[in-house]
Amino acid sequence: MFVALGFLLGLIALCLVTPFVDGAALAAFIPLLVAVGLLLVALRLPPLETARFGVLVTPVVLGALIPAIWILLQMAPAPAPLAHPVWASVKAGFPTPIWGSISVDIGATALALVRYLSLVGALLLTTALTINRDRAEVTLTALTAAATLISLAFIVIEAVGAPSSADLREEAQSCACLGVVLAAACACLIYERHETRRAKLGFSNAKFIYPMATALIAFFICVAAVVLAHSGSLIFAASCGLVMFVAVFSVRRLNLGRWGAGAIGITGAVIVLALVTGAAGSNSDPRLAFVKKDTATIELTQRILADTPFFGDGAGAFSSILPIYQFGDAEGQERRAVTAAAKLSIEMGRVILWGAVIAALLLAVDFIRAAGKRGRDSFYSAAAASCLVSLVILAFVNVSLFGPGLPLLAAIIVGLGLAQSQGRSA
Template structure:
């Protein structure tokens, strides 16, 4: 498993480079590394770990199959009528195919997606994302490997935070700015998890060097927290500050409940209070738009208006996974400065490409994942900070999906997948092998 761990750490180390260097070569390495890691895991996973891995991921694999099946259905050919070109045999086909069918003597085979190639690429990216979660879960079942992955994740987010802060400070115009600050938000929670790791290891590993290790680990965690938090504050965006703040409060609440032994009633009281405060803040932060997919966007009016028009025309079943870029030439103004060449939020893009039902299904799935991780944290003694950090990061990512489009980047999905896999792997007690 040592080589599989190296592959996983290699994926994490790619993230800062991907954000700092433009191009498509580095992101294309991700599926290759994921496939290599899964092959190594399948060969080297110990029988006991394999059984635990199967128990942990069984429900996840079933849930992950639903979007995969839907993307495949979006690519299926749906024939149009030859005798009546403007009448569609299948009501599932995208309306665009009926408008072009008249130009073909023998008719055309339509589909839900308007760009089968882009949807096929999106399908490969989705499989890579699922594969990363499975790889991270298998590798981090072992406690020592879990520690290495947590530290590597924190280091990667700190480096990304420095890149984002330097870009804003020197006016470099980082193309992946939103994604970089989203990663820095995760770094706030991961650095807090590292602090919890250092504190717990000091309690359980009494030795002559424990004090020196504790001081170094605590100082490193504090520095990491300050760097990530300062980068987000420097972005001068209330929404970007709100998302990781919610995750951090959730993480601290879980640790507080366990440390003070508050029980279910104490946890419920903290949860209700935090929910009321969060709802009040969200209500106050919402803009004029009644659409939650756009209500928290703080971007130029042209970009928001561009996304609004595409949303208004999007069919109930979506335009096809990955097909947003194919729609842009139709809706963009001839003025090159009129709006960004992407959706303003990940929620809006997912709704356009996969359909509104799939958006809210994704929100439901994220909520269930959050609750599963919180339950794992409450049932654990030592190492409860792993699932607690995973739940806090899921909450942060869920909020960020309604703030910007960073979730559709190349680096953030890698970090998100590894964090969730780490939290899932450590949501049950360790077994000695």
């Protein structure tokens, strides 16, 4: 399984590189690495781990099928009432009748399906490999290192004033939000391993101090990158993830029980609701209410949202329909949606958007329950739940969830939390 783990670490390395390298060539390696890694896992995974893997991933696979089927339906020929209105005007230019589809760009939708299946494959690959505790430790360390290096690169770019695109900045900032949680999880890993191994093997303090110092440095680098963004929404997203992680860790360490956990959860929910209500702008649409951008850019997305059919315009088809809605100085307008929530709603429909939000929150709750049931190693599930909460908030802040690296990083984090959501006895 060492070779398969190398492919997983290669995917994490791509998460580090792709935000800073403009090119489709690197993104093409993702499905290749995922496919080869899954093949190696299928051939070499031990029988006991295979049985656990099947139990863990069955609900996730069933849920992941829904968006895949939805995208396939968007590409399929559709009758006139379901086909996108743009096909009615296209038909006039063809001598023979043609069938329309829900998607306005079938090629872009097909590529979006490949990318989505690659992310699901990365999640499955991570789950299979990190059922083993040693490989889980290596993966968590690699994820933290990747998020920290991205944050450090962002800090350097800001310090020297180097030119950078809005996409790069947003994705680096979002990775820093996840890095805050991952670094805290690494610190918990080091502390708990020191407790158990010192008692059993008599480890020296030096083997605890230096790794813990490294984890704390990584934590402060990620925090600095978030603060340097000068965005209250990003600080809120990182804070929600970190506070949730600390709360889960505290409930377990202090033996507060269900009543203590419930009190913390209710108090946190009330505080978050109050902060969200106060932070929302004048826009009543939650998909745009937390965005601080120029009015013209927001209005452009609003017009597209207003015209979006129930079934969406097609996954990956946003760039195809954008020129229709641009006017005046098109060069000065942002050629993308302002938030990931708005883009997902435009491409896949509002039902898929809110279904994805509910599914992510339910998965986070399941991870929290799993963390409460576990003794040591509970920080894996707690970190995955906290990162999911941060990602849901980030979906309404910027469009980084459609970037080249952050979705892959998120899929690996969720796979790691899923693999370690049950102990061996379970």
